[in-house]
Each structure stands twice: as structure tokens, then as C-alpha cells.
Amino acid sequence: MSRVVYLHVGAPKTGTTYLQDRLALNKTELARHGVHYPLQLHASQFRPALDLLEMPWGGLHVDVDGEWEGLMNRVRRLNGKVIVSHEILAAARTNQVKRAMASLEGAEVHLVYSARDLARQIPAEWQEGIKHQRKQAFAGFLSKVQSSRRTKPNMWFWRVQSLPDVLSRWSKGLPPENVHLVTVPQAGAPRDLLWRRYCQAFGIDPAWAPEQSDRENVSIGAAETTLVRRLNRRLKDAGLPSEEYRRLVRELVVHQTLAQRPGMTKVTLPPAAFPWADEVADEWIEWIVGSGIDVIGDVADLRPVPTAPGTPWANPDRPRRVEMVDAALDAIVALAMEAANRPDPHEQITARIGRAARRLRGQ
Template identity: 60%
Template sequence: MSRRVYLHVGAPKTGTTYVQDRLALNADALRRHRYAYPVGPHPDMFLAALDVVQRPWGGLRPQAEGEWAALVERTRRARGTVVLSHEILAGASPTEARNAMADLSFAEVHVVYSARDLARQVAAEWQEQLKHRRKVSFATFLRQLQESDPRRSHRWFWRVQGLPGVLDRWGHGLPPERIHLVTVPQPGAPYGALWRRFCTAVGMDPEWAPLDSERRNPSIGVAESTLIRKLNARLKKAGMASEDYRALVRQLVVHETLAHRPRMKPVTLPPEAFDWAEEITEGWEDWVRASGVDVIGDLEDLRPVRPAPGTRWHDPDDPKPRDVASAALDALEALALEAARRAEPPEPPLTRAARLARLLKR
């Protein structure tokens, strides 16, 4: 089988936004090396992935109808090696994954999965859920994870972050050499390390995509997370439409405003939760070694890094009120400026006078 497709199925919060944007920015250059990233009329492959995983996703499900079939057809027509990528694919059920792989059976499919250490992923996924209108506290979110079985739980977190489960579903029936695990480097790694690892997984020279991406999916701090959690509760009662929430809260307030605040206190695991995270990670490492899948990077990157002795932990559910107030003022300023931008300009005085004069002549 001469055709080859690399299917990158996530996980969320592992640099996927950066990878996907860099692939899109360099699509023309990659074609010259017989690599295709066939996004089609959309900026990314989100709708196609949503068509696979069959989730409501804030009312966007109807827009996804037929998008996966269209992506498969573009893949079929593309020349050379094809790279497909979206992180929500990690959440596919066994049946959904099996159907998607069957749709790509005209090619030699390789599954790529990127993974990051569990301690950072718990904090990141909690914040991501806040950006999707959830209002669960960090303590409750963590307790629910600790009380559930990663291999059997239907919670979205384990569906997309549970390394063995994701690779079992997407790699079912594939030889281990066609399953590629990319570990996300720990903080302090040289710039571009993740990109180079991803390129190794898909057999691509990193220099074939010279345009760098500035897109990120940034995190927010303790106070900022509390603000969004409380705002979500208010907006749910107010009945805010999903499309308005995406534009005003997720994009404007979170991504464009709060994520850029200086000196934020990061959301991290409480010290007593690291034993739990390490135990799960050890099980994952054992599974990877026994499975024989291709590992790009270092499995040690998946081990949670404990805070230095004496480091103060900031409770994400109990920030200082003045910090929350400061974040709220920044959010309010951004919303006020956006409201002013969207408002129709006032009618100039001369125009009003001229219209009044015409009325008096009638």
C-alpha cells in the first residue's frame, strides 16, 4: 500500500494548536515535499473531528455533519503523505475510532498521539472545561478524577488523556511500529523541541515548514480561573447563547485578555496529589514499554515534576479577592471596549439638523 496517512489524535493541551497552525501556515511548502495537510475550506479540522466523536459541543454538532467524509475525500485525492490532526479525536469511542479508521483504509494509517505529564494536564484540562462553560471547582474536579478508574471511566478527561485507552482505541489492529507516542518536553526544553519530535513521528524534515506559528492555547491563573467559573454560573442563569459565549468570554475575555495578564499564579496540583499522579504515570510507562509502540522523546517527560520544597501552593478555589477583582476589571475593560467598537456611531449633528429641516419642509 503506497499511500500513507498520519492521524494525529491529540491529546488536548499538548501543543496541538501550535502544531496544527504550523502545518497550515506551511501547507504550500509541504506540498513541494509531497506532504499534504488538507484542511479544505476551514482553518483547521475541528468540525471533521467533531463529526467523528459525535458530541454536542455547544450547539456546533449540526455544522459538523458530513465534514469527516469531506476530509476523507480530500485525503483520498491528495498526493503523497497526508497528515490529519485534531485533539478531540482522542475522545472517540471504540466504535467511532474503528469507523474512522475504516474510512481511511485505502491508505497505510499511522496513529500519532502526543502526551504530557499528568500533573500539568489535570490543571490544564480543568481550565479548558471552564472555557467550555463548566463551573466545577478544582477540588471537585480533582476528586472526581482520583475516584474514577482511568481505563473504565467515561469522563472526558480520561477519554482524551488516558494514554493506554486512547492508543487501544485508535491503534486497535495496527502493528506497534505504526503507533507513535510523542512525549511533550518538560519546561526548560530547547525551543522547538516538540515540533521536531512531531516531525520525527510523521517522517518529515522540520525545515520543510519554515514559517513559525504564534498561535497558542494559553493557560490562565488561579484568580482568573475563579473569575471565569463564577461568571459561567451567572451566564448560565442569564441564558447566554453558546455562540455569544464563544466570542465574548472564551475568545475575548480568556484568550485575548486574561491569558496575557502578568504575574499570574499558576494552577497546579496540590502537593498531596502527586503520589496519585505518579502511580498512574508508572502504570502508563509500563504499558508503553510492553506494547512496543514507537516512542519519540523520553518517557521520563511524562513523570510529574514535584514543586521545590517550601513552594507555596495556591488553592485555585480560594484566591485573594483583590486578585479576582483585578482580573474582573481587565475583563470588564475588554468587554466595554468591544461594546463600543460594535455600537453604531452616533449620527453627526449636521446630519440630524439636515433631516429635521427636510421634515419641516413637508
């Protein structure tokens, strides 16, 4: 039986967390239909992707050596359809793409890329950066995005989000019909539409993965993001280790606390940036049509949808102080409860001394 590998390379913030978790949850059922999502000890293919990119990510670059080849070895032992999916793969350099394709030699390779319009992606990527300890204000981030080159880019945003550049890097040597672009539906679309589009790209029946995921890469509001951005500055000076930051700030404060707050002010693109975003969308659509690749969805999804006329724009760098204070209080409560639930170090020391004393008495 032949092997067909679907290589999903991103982009970030296009429903990839939900997709990968649903594939993992239904791994056994999918395998019964000849569709494989190879995992090892970890619940995603993040570590192999990190190994291929040879880049640091919170110190993990030391621990992932050999993970890509390990994943490829598992792929080569499978027949039928095999899905490899991680959004950071979009950032691969030309030599890394060549390495990835060489490791899939002998298989029929299909490339899958998912894209969303810039009016949604720019705020989402800014927030994602803040969750990873960055400290840049939204205005500065937007200015850099607009001024940075989109062809052979150095800026991370464009390395993963510049649709023509990503697909040009990854699709060399592939026929256009083996390159599948999944567009992320605009707001108001049926909740499962993006999932069904992914299934179409992978050539699977949605019914083969009945168990739904409740995971998503959460977003937070303007006040909450600015709070975390300012906190990042203080924590850097305080020297909080990255591992503790991931556990206490990203997971506890952001995901479990701030992301659950009702009525948050959404971070949106300023009205003055929409003409530029429209021009980029025109370039993308022209490239897509000329390339002849398979489009799953509608290229119109890639056009930014402006807010209703007369809607005031909320500057995310200058949120209302009362909103920031309220968000900060929620964060403090979460951290206080975490501290209260931690074992008392003095009690731990006393317990260790007691155990040692009992062992001595037993000698």
C-alpha cells in the same frame, strides 16, 4: 505512488494548537515535498473530527454532518504523506475508531498520540473546561479525575488523557512500529523541541515548514480562572447565548485580556496528589514499554515534577481577593471598550430608515 496517512488523535493540551496552525501555514511548502495537510474552508480539521465523534459542541453538531467523509474523500485523492490531526479524536468510541479506520482502507496508517504528565494536564484541562462554560471548582474536578475509572472511561478527561486506553482503542490492527508516542518535554527544554518531535513522528524535515506559528491555547492564572468560573454561573442564569459567550468571554475576556496579565499565580496540582499521579505514570510507562510502540522523546517526561520543597501551594479555588478584583477590572475594561466600539443600534435604525427613504424617492 502510495498513500501514508498519519492520524494524530491528541491528546488535548499537548501543543496541538501550535502544531496544527504551523501545518496550515506551511501547507503549500509541505505539499512540494509530498506532505499534505488537507483543509477546506476552515483552518483546522475540527469539524470532521466533531462529525466522527457525533457529539454536540456548542451547537455545532447540526452543521458538521458529512464533514468526516468529506475529509476522507480529500485524503483519498492524495498521494504521498497525509496528516490528519485533531486532539478531540482521542475521545472516539470503539465503533467510531472502526469507522475512521475503514475510511482509510488501502492506505498505510500510522497513529500518532502526544502525551504530557498529569501534574500539567489536570490543571490545564480544568481551565479548558472553564473556558467552555463549565462551573466546577478545581477540588471537585480533581476528586472526580482521581475517582473515575481510567479503562473504558466515561469521563471526558480520561477518554482523551488515559494513554493506555486511548492507544488501545486506536491502535487495534496496527503494528507497534506504526504507533508513535510523542512526549511533551518538561519545562526548560528548547522551545522548538516539541515541534521537532512532531516532525520526527510524521517523518518530515522541520525545514519543510519554515513559517512559525504564533498561536497557542493560552492558560490563565488561579484568580483569573476562578473569576471566569463564577462569571459562568451568572451568565447561565442571565441566558447568554453560546455564540456570544465564545466571542465575548472566551475570546475577548480570556484569550485577549486575562491571558495577557503579568505575574499570574499558576494553577498546580496539590502536593497530596503527587503520589497518586506518580502511580499513574508508572502504569503508563509499564504499558508503553510492554507495548513495543515507537516513543519519540523520553518516557521520563510523563513523570510529574513536584514543586520545590517548602513552596507553598496556592489553592486555585481560594485566590487572593485583590488578584480577583484586579482581574475583574481588566475584564470590565475590555467589555466596556467592546461595547463602546459597537455601532449604536439607534444610529443603525436611523441609517436603515434613511436608505429606505432614498429608495422611495428614487422610484
